[in-house]
Amino acid sequence: MILHPGILSLLCGSLITFLVMLFASWLGVRILLRWDMESSSEEQLLLERKTWLISTLLNYALGFQVFSAVLFVFTAEDIHQLFVGAMCATGSLNANLVGWLVLLVKGILLFAAAFWVVLNRLDQRTEDCPLVRPKYLALVLVTPLVGLDLYLQWLYFSGLQPEVITSCCGSLFSAEGESVASELAGMPVKQSMLLFFLILGSYLIILVACIISKMAALRHLLFIASVLMFFVSIGAVISFISLYIYQMPSHHCPFDMLQANYNYIGYPLYVGLFSATLYGMLPGICQPLRKYESLQREIDSVEKQWLLFALVGVLIFLAISCGQMLFGSFKLLGY
Amino acid sequence: MLRQLKILEFTLSSLLRRKHKNLSLIAVYTFTIATLGSVLFLTHALKLEATGSLTTAPDLVIQRVAAGRHDLIPTKYAEVIKKLPGVESVTPRIWGYYYDSLIKANLTLVGTNSHQGKLDLLEGRLPNNPKECAIGIGVSKAFGPAIGDNLVLEDSKKSRIVFSITGIFRAESNLLTNDLVVLQEMALRDFFTMSPQLATDLVVQVHNQREVKTLAKKIKYHLPDTRPITREEILHTYDTLFNWRSGMMLAVAVAALIAFCILAWDKATGISAEEKQEIGILKAIGWETSDVLAVKFWEGLVISLTSFILGILAAWIHIFVFGAPALVPLLKGWSVLFPEFQLTPAVDFYQIFTLAFLTIVPYLACTVIPSWKTAVTDPEHVMRG
Amino acid sequence: MSSILIVEQLSRIYHRHQPDEIAALREISLQISAGEVVALTGPSGSGKTTLLSLLGCMSRPTSGNIQLRNRNVSKLPERFLAQIRRETFGFVFQQYHLLRDLSVLENVMLPLYPSNQPLGEMKKTAIKILEQFELAGMMKKKIKQLSGGEQQRIAISRALVTNPEIIIADEPTAHLDSELSQDLLQILAKLNQSGKTIIIATHDPGVYQSSLIQRRFNLRHGQLVEGQSS
Numbered sequence: 001m002i003l004h005p006g007i008l009s010l011l012c013g014s015l016i017t018f019l020v021m022l023f024a025s026w027l028g029v030r031i032l033l034r035w036d037m038e039s040s041s042e043e044q045l046l047l048e049r050k051t052w053l054i055s056t057l058l059n060y061a062l063g064f065q066v067f068s069a070v071l072f073v074f075t076a077e078d079i080h081q082l083f084v085g086a087m088c089a090t091g092s093l094n095a096n097l098v099g100w101l102v103l104l105v106k107g108i109l110l111f112a113a114a115f116w117v118v119l120n121r122l123d124q125r126t127e128d129c130p131l132v133r134p135k136y137l138a139l140v141l142v143t144p145l146v147g148l149d150l151y152l153q154w155l156y157f158s159g160l161q162p163e164v165i166t167s168c169c170g171s172l173f174s175a176e177g178e179s180v181a182s183e184l185a186g187m188p189v190k191q192s193m194l195l196f197f198l199i200l201g202s203y204l205i206i207l208v209a210c211i212i213s214k215m216a217a218l219r220h221l222l223f224i225a226s227v228l229m230f231f232v233s234i235g236a237v238i239s240f241i242s243l244y245i246y247q248m249p250s251h252h253c254p255f256d257m258l259q260a261n262y263n264y265i266g267y268p269l270y271v272g273l274f275s276a277t278l279y280g281m282l283p284g285i286c287q288p289l290r291k292y293e294s295l296q297r298e299i300d301s302v303e304k305q306w307l308l309f310a311l312v313g314v315l316i317f318l319a320i321s322c323g324q325m326l327f328g329s330f331k332l333l334g335y
Numbered sequence: 336m337l338r339q340l341k342i343l344e345f346t347l348s349s350l351l352r353r354k355h356k357n358l359s360l361i362a363v364y365t366f367t368i369a370t371l372g373s374v375l376f377l378t379h380a381l382k383l384e385a386t387g388s389l390t391t392a393p394d395l396v397i398q399r400v401a402a403g404r405h406d407l408i409p410t411k412y413a414e415v416i417k418k419l420p421g422v423e424s425v426t427p428r429i430w431g432y433y434y435d436s437l438i439k440a441n442l443t444l445v446g447t448n449s450h451q452g453k454l455d456l457l458e459g460r461l462p463n464n465p466k467e468c469a470i471g472i473g474v475s476k477a478f479g480p481a482i483g484d485n486l487v488l489e490d491s492k493k494s495r496i497v498f499s500i501t502g503i504f505r506a507e508s509n510l511l512t513n514d515l516v517v518l519q520e521m522a523l524r525d526f527f528t529m530s531p532q533l534a535t536d537l538v539v540q541v542h543n544q545r546e547v548k549t550l551a552k553k554i555k556y557h558l559p560d561t562r563p564i565t566r567e568e569i570l571h572t573y574d575t576l577f578n579w580r581s582g583m584m585l586a587v588a589v590a591a592l593i594a595f596c597i598l599a600w601d602k603a604t605g606i607s608a609e610e611k612q613e614i615g616i617l618k619a620i621g622w623e624t625s626d627v628l629a630v631k632f633w634e635g636l637v638i639s640l641t642s643f644i645l646g647i648l649a650a651w652i653h654i655f656v657f658g659a660p661a662l663v664p665l666l667k668g669w670s671v672l673f674p675e676f677q678l679t680p681a682v683d684f685y686q687i688f689t690l691a692f693l694t695i696v697p698y699l700a701c702t703v704i705p706s707w708k709t710a711v712t713d714p715e716h717v718m719r720g
Numbered sequence: 721m722s723s724i725l726i727v728e729q730l731s732r733i734y735h736r737h738q739p740d741e742i743a744a745l746r747e748i749s750l751q752i753s754a755g756e757v758v759a760l761t762g763p764s765g766s767g768k769t770t771l772l773s774l775l776g777c778m779s780r781p782t783s784g785n786i787q788l789r790n791r792n793v794s795k796l797p798e799r800f801l802a803q804i805r806r807e808t809f810g811f812v813f814q815q816y817h818l819l820r821d822l823s824v825l826e827n828v829m830l831p832l833y834p835s836n837q838p839l840g841e842m843k844k845t846a847i848k849i850l851e852q853f854e855l856a857g858m859m860k861k862k863i864k865q866l867s868g869g870e871q872q873r874i875a876i877s878r879a880l881v882t883n884p885e886i887i888i889a890d891e892p893t894a895h896l897d898s899e900l901s902q903d904l905l906q907i908l909a910k911l912n913q914s915g916k917t918i919i920i921a922t923h924d925p926g927v928y929q930s931s932l933i934q935r936r937f938n939l940r941h942g943q944l945v946e947g948q949s950s
């Protein structure tokens with residue numbers, strides 16, 4: 001099982017990243033203990049240079065996380081043939097439920113790493129680096145998560161038993177089941193559409209308001225709206241967007257759309273959603289950091305860019321998810 | 336952004352400037368990728384061959400089990416199964432293996448009615464009397480006979496039986512027909528001394544695919560000494576087998592990868608005094624540490640991608656043009672007739688992606704610390720020559 | 721005239737707290753006005769290069785302050801020092817420090833890479849500078865094919881391509897004969913007329929006694945000694 005090329009590369013890659021992260025946090029701890037902006041000792045200079053190593057390592061780690069999330073879904077997709085009853089990634093993930101946990105941890109890591117990289121970049125642009133301590137503390141806290149990711153992946157892949165007969169998206173996302181997933185799939189289309197468009201609409205309004213106005217409260221609102229939008233959108237993908245993409249009244253799988261059969265349409269969809277969420281959350285996260293004068297300047301100079309990225313992201317997401325609704329031949333709502 | 340592009344331009348020109356220095360690295364990198372790529376491509380192609388040929392496989396195969404082992408099945412079982420609702424047809428098959436001590440290979444002997452799927456006849460025709468046979472191209476290459484020649488097989492009583500060859504069929508994109516010998520059904524029963532009431536197994540076609548599992552359960556219930564095997568089960572057995580095989584080869588390839596990483600590390604740490612001086616100068620005239628890190632990043636990426644593309648091309652040519660001469664010995668255990676195939680070129684995005692992941696990540700990991708070391712060169716040293 | 725550089729109590733100690741501790745500079749204070757041409761003189765090992773590298777933001781002092789146009793640069797992170805180096809300073813090194821495998825034009829373009837200028841514009845800026853020094857004709861030549869004097873002028877072009885306020889030169893005449901040294905002084909004089917501040921570290925009496933030098937700082941064992949300021 002473990003010798004499947006995809007699995008092998010996931011495990012190897014995660015192991016390398018974990019080691020790299022361990023090394024980075026070891027450096028981070030040293031920086032935490034010894035950092036002194038005022039000192040002009042050689043040691044401080046060396047530490048300052050080490051921060052470059054850490055940020056390079058973390059940039060690579062973030063890049064890795066992005067690709068590894070894709071590869072994980074891809075691999076789950078590829079190994080479904082090994083399980084009787086599995087037709088796509090959902091089936092492989094069901095074959096050993098740890099798989100869903102891996103996916104969750106990968107998602108969290110993706111966001112965590114992205115935030116870290118963005119904040120680090122901000123901090124490096126200031127002369128006094130006010131975020132040094134929080135940054136490296138966060139680094140030390142994220143590292144166990146990378147370890148957890150590795151461990152869960154190991155558990156997942158080593159626990160896969162080809163004889164297991166699994167249920168696939170057909171049953172997991174079927175309206176009759178009792179899990180959260182089937183609750184989602186079973187939700188009346190009209191209501192879920194309403195909820196989806198309500199949340200997305202308010203997200204968009206707040207986003208545009210943020211672009212126009214500098215009010216702090218708007219940023220906090222946008223943060224909340226982004227988080228809500230993320231979960232509601234994932235729900236919507238399972239509940240009805242997938243139906244439009246597959247043009248089938250009961251195919252609720254969130255992974256199949258990543259396949260060549262559907263022109264890889266899932267990639268721009270999820271990338272749009274992720275960037276809308278990430279960049280929508282950033283201004284809110286940075287709000288408390290404005291108390292540092294130097295950071296405030298930097299935040300002001302990039303914030304507009306973030307908001308624009310968020311806008312582009314959400315528009316891509318909307319275009320893909322709703323394009324099919326409006327122009328596809330498939331109709332869910334009989335009107 | 337613009338700055339990154341300019342730095343990329345600078346990186347490309349300085350790579351070209353030092354091309355002889357990077358050439359050996361690219362060569363080894365390419366070789367590593369070609370090795371790994373060959374393994375992945377070959378197993379993927381084999382998998383496709385096998386699954387492809389199995390899609391023409393029957394929905395359900397019924398074997399009889401006696402003393403826990405596969406045994407001949409009474410043909411009257413067919414009558415029982417035929418009566419079950421949902422069954423479209425039941426056909427008894429007669430086939431078996433024959434070990435030829437001369438060429439040291441296993442042949443699969445099949446009765447004319449027992450072969451599923453189409454045989455793509457290259458020349459001649461299928462046998463229509465008990466003295467004739469048709470052979471797969473793999474067999475014909477191993478033995479060397481052509482149409483009109485005789486194929487001599489030894490039966491269990493050590494008496495030699497001569498069949499004249501009337502046809503040769505293609506095994507090009509179909510692994511499973513490569514070692515086939517097709518005989519008339521009665522001739523085959525005689526050869527195996529199999530009574531007319533018995534068959535090797537039964538093939539069941541079903542009206543509705545979704546009912547295969549239920550039907551299998553029913554058959555098992557009515558005929559407890561049988562073992563129904565669904566097509567899906569065969570497919571995934573094959574898959575497991577292939578993954579295992581490819582895993583073995585992968586392990587070999589990963590060893591090559593590790594060796595390569597050691598070289599990459601060595602190359603990256605041992606930067607020349609000249610290069611170090613150059614970085615110092617750049618920093619002294621105002622390049623930032625991050626700019627030098629960017630140079631190093633682009634350098635790694637350009638080297639990786641160049642080697643990656645070259646390596647993939649090499650692997651492709653190795654597998655699909657030359658038929659994997661370097662890997663076939665590793666697969667030998669499977670079947671001696673194995674070399675005789677031409678794989679259908681098939682590479683999917685996932686293969687490429689995995690390969691990229693497996694080779695580029697370790698390379699970048701190996702070079703990150705050395706490139707950081709270069710990037711933090713102290714500009715002050717430049718002042719003193 | 722306004723001071724462009726103010727140095728207070730500047731010290732630079734190598735290998736501090738180690739047995740081989742060396743104080744290359746000890747509590748130096750000085751001011752340099754905008755548009756001035758100053759010379760740093762002193763015997764070998766007296767700390768001229770060390771002081772130049774501190775003034776030019778190549779390194780940070782062990783203690784003391786450097787004010788560059790009212791901005792304290794003595795404790796800035798390296799990243800900002802690099803930015804100041806490319807925006808405010810032009811360096812002419814004793815060994816020229818050109819990249820030997822690159823062409824003249826490419827060498828002169830080097831300091832512009834970290835800027836926001838597009839490549840085409842960078843080329844234009846570089847060519848303009850080369851034309852000023854009558855080097856445009858050898859633009860495509862590799863550095864290793866050129867004479868010392870030519871290399872010197874290319875090094876100056878490179879220092880000027882970012883249009884810096886302050887030119888820093890360490891022993892610029894060390895590898896030149898007297899005729900070329902005179903040429904160099906003329907070039908520096910012209911630059912000074914166009915408003916550039918110039919700081920030269922030198923042994924060469926031909927340089928520090930020339931009329932170009934407005935002030936001279938004499939270093940000995942890392943300290944300023946009251947010297948002949950002209």
Ligand SMILES: Nc1ncnc2c1ncn2[C@@H]1O[C@H](COP(=O)(O)OP(=O)(O)OP(=O)(O)O)[C@@H](O)[C@H]1O
Nearest residue numbers: 719734735742744763764765766767768769770771
């Ligand atoms: N990296 C270093 N580590 C230790 N000591 C150093 C270092 N760099 C310079 N020094 C010491 O600092 C002192 C001043 O050196 P500096 O190069 O500034 O002298 P200088 O006046 O430029 O001499 P020269 O005329 O020979 O160029 C010298 O004693 C030298 O040995």
Ligand SMILES: [Mg+2]
Nearest residue numbers: 768769770890
């Ligand atoms: Mg010197």
